[in-house]
Amino acid sequence: MVLKQLKNHPALRLLEWWLLFLAALLPLAWISWQAWSFALGADPAKEITDYLGQWALYLLWGSLAITPLRQALGWTRLQRFRRMIGLYALFYATTHLLAFGTFIIGWRWDLLQTALTERTYIIVGALALLLLIPLGVTSTKGWQRRLKKRWTQLHQLVYPISLLVLLHVVWLIRDSYFDVFLYGSLLGWMLGYRVWRRLQRRLRRSASLSS
Amino acid sequence: MLIKKPTLIRPSEITPPSAYLNRRQFMQGLAGTAAFAASASALALPAPQFDKGLPVYAGPDWLQQQLRAGVSNKALSTDEKVAPYQHAIRHNNFYEFGTGKGDPAKNAQDFITDPWSVEISGEVNRPGTIGLEDLIKPHQLEERIVRLRCVEAWSMVLPFVGVSLATLLKQFEPTSKAKYVEFTTLNDPKQMPGQRSVFSSLDWPYVEALRMDEAMHPLAFMAVGMYGNALPPQNGAPLRLVLPWKYGFKWVKSIVGIRFTETMPATTWNKMAAQEYGFFANVNPAVSHPRWSQATERRLPSSLFRPNIIDTQPFNGYGDEVAHLYSDLDLKKWF
Numbered sequence: 196m197v198l199k200q201l202k203n204h205p206a207l208r209l210l211e212w213w214l215l216f217l218a219a220l221l222p223l224a225w226i227s228w229q230a231w232s233f234a235l236g237a238d239p240a241k242e243i244t245d246y247l248g249q250w251a252l253y254l255l256w257g258s259l260a261i262t263p264l265r266q267a268l269g270w271t272r273l274q275r276f277r278r279m280i281g282l283y284a285l286f287y288a289t290t291h292l293l294a295f296g297t298f299i300i301g302w303r304w305d306l307l308q309t310a311l312t313e314r315t316y317i318i319v320g321a322l323a324l325l326l327l328i329p330l331g332v333t334s335t336k337g338w339q340r341r342l343k344k345r346w347t348q349l350h351q352l353v354y355p356i357s358l359l360v361l362l363h364v365v366w367l368i369r370d371s372y373f374d375v376f377l378y379g380s381l382l383g384w385m386l387g388y389r390v391w392r393r394l395q396r397r398l399r400r401s402a403s404l405s406s
Numbered sequence: 407m408l409i410k411k412p413t414l415i416r417p418s419e420i421t422p423p424s425a426y427l428n429r430r431q432f433m434q435g436l437a438g439t440a441a442f443a444a445s446a447s448a449l450a451l452p453a454p455q456f457d458k459g460l461p462v463y464a465g466p467d468w469l470q471q472q473l474r475a476g477v478s479n480k481a482l483s484t485d486e487k488v489a490p491y492q493h494a495i496r497h498n499n500f501y502e503f504g505t506g507k508g509d510p511a512k513n514a515q516d517f518i519t520d521p522w523s524v525e526i527s528g529e530v531n532r533p534g535t536i537g538l539e540d541l542i543k544p545h546q547l548e549e550r551i552v553r554l555r556c557v558e559a560w561s562m563v564l565p566f567v568g569v570s571l572a573t574l575l576k577q578f579e580p581t582s583k584a585k586y587v588e589f590t591t592l593n594d595p596k597q598m599p600g601q602r603s604v605f606s607s608l609d610w611p612y613v614e615a616l617r618m619d620e621a622m623h624p625l626a627f628m629a630v631g632m633y634g635n636a637l638p639p640q641n642g643a644p645l646r647l648v649l650p651w652k653y654g655f656k657w658v659k660s661i662v663g664i665r666f667t668e669t670m671p672a673t674t675w676n677k678m679a680a681q682e683y684g685f686f687a688n689v690n691p692a693v694s695h696p697r698w699s700q701a702t703e704r705r706l707p708s709s710l711f712r713p714n715i716i717d718t719q720p721f722n723g724y725g726d727e728v729a730h731l732y733s734d735l736d737l738k739k740w741f
C-alpha cells in the first residue's frame with residue numbers, strides 16, 4: 196500500500212521522466228565527445244552518421260516495443276514514455292540526416308540531388324524521415340484530442356515507416372547480414388505480435404457472435 | 407621452424423632505412439616536441455608519428471635489411487599529402503578480420519605472417535611453392551606513394567614499399583596460354599574471424615584477378631611494406647597488391663596463391679553481385695555503384711565541417727599510363 200503510493204508519487208514520476216529524457220541524450224553527448232577528442236579514427240564523418248542512424252533505429256524500435264511489452268508482460272509503466280521515445284527517434288533521425296548533409300556531402304546541392312534521386316537506400320530513408328515528421332508534430336495531447344480516431348490511424352504509419360527503415364539498412368549492407376538479421380527479427384516479432392493479437396480478437400468476436 | 411610473431415617495436419628502436427635517414431633524423435629531432443606538425447611538411451615520406459606510441463611493424467630481419475636498402479620511385483609517386491600513419495593502420499577494409507573499419511586493427515594483431523609462402527600454379531613453366539624470402543630477396547625494393555580509391559567513395563594517399571608486379575611474375579615464366587592471373591588471400595578461419603561468420607555473404611578464400619597485360623603494366627605493384635616498414639597485418643601483411651588505377655577491393659591482401667589461367671577467373675565480389683562489382687573495377691567517375699556515386703570521393707582524413715570532397719578522376723588519375731589497355735572496351739559495360 197505504502198509502496199504503491201510511493202511508486203505513484205508525483206515526484207518519483209517526474210524523476211523517472213527526467214532520467215529517461217537525459218539518458219536519451221547520452222548517445223549524442225557520447226559521439227560528440229568522441230569526435231571532439233579525435234577518437235573516431237580516419238573517417239569520423241561516417242562514424243558519426245552511422246552511430247546517429249543506429250540510435251534513430253533503436254529508439255524507433257523501442258517505441259514499437261512498448262505496446263507488446265505492456266500487453267504481453269504487463270509492463271504498464273512504460274506506456275507514459277512512448278511519446279518521448281518516438282520523438283527521440285525523430286530527433287536522432289534528424290541529426291543523422293544533418294550529419295550526412297554536413298560531414299559527408301558538405302551540403303553540396305549536386306551531391307544531395309544525386310543521393311536523393313539515384314541511391315535507393317537514401318530514397319527510402321528520406322521517405323521514412325519525411326513520414327516521421329507529421330507523427331512528431333501530432334504527438335501532443337491536443338492533436339490527439341482534435342484528431343480523435345484519425346489520430347490512431349495516422350500513427351499506424353509507424354509500421355510502414357519501420358519497414359522503410361529496415362529496407363534502408365538492407366540496401367546499404369555490403370557483406371554482413373548480422374545487423375539486418377537482428378533488426379529484422381525484432382521488428383518481425385513486434386509487428387507479428389500485433390497481427391496475431393488482432394486475428395485473435397477477430398476470432399473471438401466471431402465466436403461470440405455465432406454462439 | 408620456429409614461428410615468430412611479427413614483433414612490435416617502439417619507433418625509437420628502429421634503425422632507420424638508409425634511404426630515409428635524413429628524414430628520420432629530422433623527425434627524431436622533433437620527437438616529443440612538434441612531430442605532429444612535421445608530418446605535414448613537404449617532404450615525400452612522413453614517418454610514423456613518434457610521440458604517440460603507435461605500433462610499428464618491423465617484419466622479419468631479412469625484410470628489415472631489404473627495406474633499409476630501398477629506394478624511392480619518384481616517377482611513379484604522387485606528391486599529394488600522405489595520410490597520417492595512425493589512420494593508415496586503423497582504417498582498413500579487410501573483411502577476413504571483421505567488417506568494421508577498425509576491426510582489422512583490433513583482430514589481426516596476432517596474425518602469423520612469418521614464415522609465409524606462396525603457391526604458384528597454372529600456365530607457368532616454373533610452378534611450385536616459394537617462401538616469401540626467396541620471392542622478395544632477389545629484388546630491390548622501391549617506395550611508391552599512390553592514391554588508394556575505395557569503391558565506398560573515400561580515398562587515401564599511402565606510401566607502399568615493394569616490387570613491380572611484372573618483375574615478380576616474370577621469374578615464373580608464364581606460358582603463352584596465360585591470359586589472366588589470379589591472386590588468393592589466405593583461407594584460415596582459425597586466425598580470421600570474418601571467415602567464421604555465418605552472416606557473411608562472401609565466399610572464402612578471397613580471390614581477385616587481372617588480365618595479363620594489366621598485371622605486366624609498370625603501375626601494378628606488389629607491396630611488402632608501408633611507411634618505410636613492413637606491412638602491418640591489418641594492411642595485408644606480408645604481401646599485397648597495389649593497383650592504383652583500380653578500386654581498393656582489387657588490391658588483394660595476404661596473398662598465398664598466384665595462378666595463371668587461360669580464361670577469366672571468377673572473382674569474389676563479382677561472384678557476389680556482378681551488377682555492382684565488375685571484373686575490371688577500374689576507377690570510373692562515370693559509372694556509379696548502386697550505393698555510391700563514384701563522381702566524387704572524400705579524401706581522408708577530412709575535416710568534419712569542411713569535408714574534403716574532390717572529383718574522382720578516370721582511372722584514379724592514372725589514365726595517361728593505363729587508359730590504352732582498355733581502348734577496345736566499352737567501360738560502361740566492362741566496369
Ligand code: HEM
Nearest residue numbers: 245248249251252255288292295317320321323324360367
Ligand atoms: C534523409 C534521410 C536519410 C539519409 C540521407 C540517410 C543516410 C544514411 C547514410 C549515408 C548511411 C550510411 C550508409 C553507408 O554505410 O554507406 C546511413 C546508414 C544508416 N541509417 Fe540512414 N539516412 C536517412 C534516414 C534514416 C532513418 C529515418 C533512419 C532510422 C530511423 C536511419 C537509420 C540508419 C541506420 C540504422 C544506418 C546504418 C548504420 C550502420 O551502418 O550501422 N536512416 N543512412
